[in-house]
Amino acid sequence: MSRLTQVLLATSNPGKVRELRARLASLHIDVLGLADVPLPPGGEVEETGTTYAANATLKAVGYGRAANLPTLADDSGLDVDALDGAPGVYSARFAGPGATDALNNALLLERLAGVTHRAARFRCVVALYLPPHLQLPDLPATLTTAGLTLAPPFDGALPGERLILSAGSTEGTILHDPHGDGGFGYDPLFLSHELHTSFAEASIEAKGAISHRGRALEPVERWLRSLG
Numbered sequence: 095m096s097r098l099t100q101v102l103l104a105t106s107n108p109g110k111v112r113e114l115r116a117r118l119a120s121l122h123i124d125v126l127g128l129a130d131v132p133l134p135p136g137g138e139v140e141e142t143g144t145t146y147a148a149n150a151t152l153k154a155v156g157y158g159r160a161a162n163l164p165t166l167a168d169d170s171g172l173d174v175d176a177l178d179g180a181p182g183v184y185s186a187r188f189a190g191p192g193a194t195d196a197l198n199n200a201l202l203l204e205r206l207a208g209v210t211h212r213a214a215r216f217r218c219v220v221a222l223y224l225p226p227h228l229q230l231p232d233l234p235a236t237l238t239t240a241g242l243t244l245a246p247p248f249d250g251a252l253p254g255e256r257l258i259l260s261a262g263s264t265e266g267t268i269l270h271d272p273h274g275d276g277g278f279g280y281d282p283l284f285l286s287h288e289l290h291t292s293f294a295e296a297s298i299e300a301k302g303a304i305s306h307r308g309r310a311l312e313p314v315e316r317w318l319r320s321l322g
């Protein structure tokens with residue numbers, strides 16, 4: 095394959111797949127999910143990094159190599175000031191391995207009981223892995239136009255493999271009880287400073303316009319669109 099006609103979304107979180115597919119729908123690129131590609135049994139990539147960038151890279155490279163496809167992964171989480179940045183990269187498993195959103199939200203409220211300073215932000219890093227066989231001769235120039243650059247070679251990079259990283263964040267306050275029933279994760283507890291509602295009360299489009307994930311994705315989408 096020489097043109098970028100397919101992108102694998104390296105996430106099994108249905109909330110993220112919904113958001114990402116909605117955003118990428120207008121690009122003339124086939125968006126595949128992990129269920130659409132043959133992956134080796136037990137090939138799930140462990141998120142062993144301690145930063146969003148490290149985990150996004152692990153997922154994009156791990157699944158991208160296994161499927162031999164351009165692969166988009168994100169790593170994201172909620173940084174709460176009063177908890178010194180927790181739950182952070184551990185947001186998905188704040189209440190323990192495999193924790194449900196309800197358990198994570200309950201623990202967050204418990205940790206913030208009696209706390210008045212409740213500032214927080216969602217952060218996201220998106221990583222796009224490009225396999226060696228992808229021929230994109232004008233890559234650096236098109237990336238610069240989109241406001242992106244190539245990431246430095248990651249540990250163990252093979253010749254011709256390339257990686258693009260992009261970060262985004264969005265500010266808010268942790269509410270005292272859940273508001274709204276849309277979205278996923280900590281959305282019902284996150285009062286967005288820009289929307290003036292919780293993320294769970296916002297439409298997918300309104301959230302996407304100002305969300306950490308939307309902001310990290312925006313230059314990547316601009317670049318994908320420029321490939322026409």
Ligand code: IMP
Pocket residue numbers: 107141168169170171172185186198216277278279280281293305307
């Ligand atoms: P990841 O799949 O390792 O990136 O984990 C992200 C976790 O952070 C999710 O399981 C949620 O708990 C939380 N999170 C990330 N983005 C959002 C969001 O947009 N809304 C609510 N929670 C989020």
